[in-house]
Amino acid sequence: MKFCDECGSMMKTEGDDWVCGSCGYEESRNEAEEAKTAVTTQGQEETEVIDTSDVSAEDMGPTTEARCPECGNDQAFWEMKQIRAADESETRFFTCTECEHKWREDDH
Template sequence: MEFCDECGSMMQGRDGTWVCTNEDCGFEKPKGDTAEFVSAGKQEDSGVIDVSDAEDQGMPKTTVKCPECGNMEAYYYMQQIRSADESETRFFICTECEHKWREDDH
C-alpha cells in the first residue's frame, strides 16, 4: 500500500505510476520510487542493559517489595521484549540491594 507524499491519501497504481486517489491533490510518482519494506523477522532481546548507575540516570522510583531483601522501594523501567501486540515488561532494581527482577502482565 502506498500513500501520497503531498496529502497522505492512499495511492492507486496505474500503468507504472502511483496516482493519488484524492481528486483535489492529483499527485503522481513512478512506481519505482517507493520505499522498500523490510520485515524485522523474529525480534531478539536487545542485550544487556547496564543499570548500575540507575540513580544517576534519573530512573523513576516506585513502591514495590524486593523479593531478595524486602525493601519497599525500587527503580523501574519498561521495555518491549515480546511482539508488538503484547504489553511491555516492567523491570525493577532494588534501591537497597540492587537486586534486579521483572514483572510480566499475564
C-alpha cells in the first residue's frame, strides 16, 4: 500500500506505476522497496475447527437476532474470535438456533 505524496490519498497500482485516484499523481513502482514492506501470514497459527454437535443449547452461549442464510430463522448463537492479526477486528461466528447452519461475518 502506498499513499500519495501530493494529497495523502491511497494510491493504486496500474502496470509499472502507482496512480492516485484523487489527484492523478503518478509515481514509478520500485519492486525492491515493495518487497520489503509486503505483508505475509507466515508464522501465524492455524485455527482449528471445533465440533459443537454434542453441546447442548444452554451451553452454546448467547443468542442474537441474525437471519440464517439457509432457513431464514432470525435467531442465532454467536461468539467472537480473533483469527486475524491483532490490529484487525474480531470475526463474528453464528450458529442458527433452528437448523444449526454455521456462518461468519468479518468487518471489511
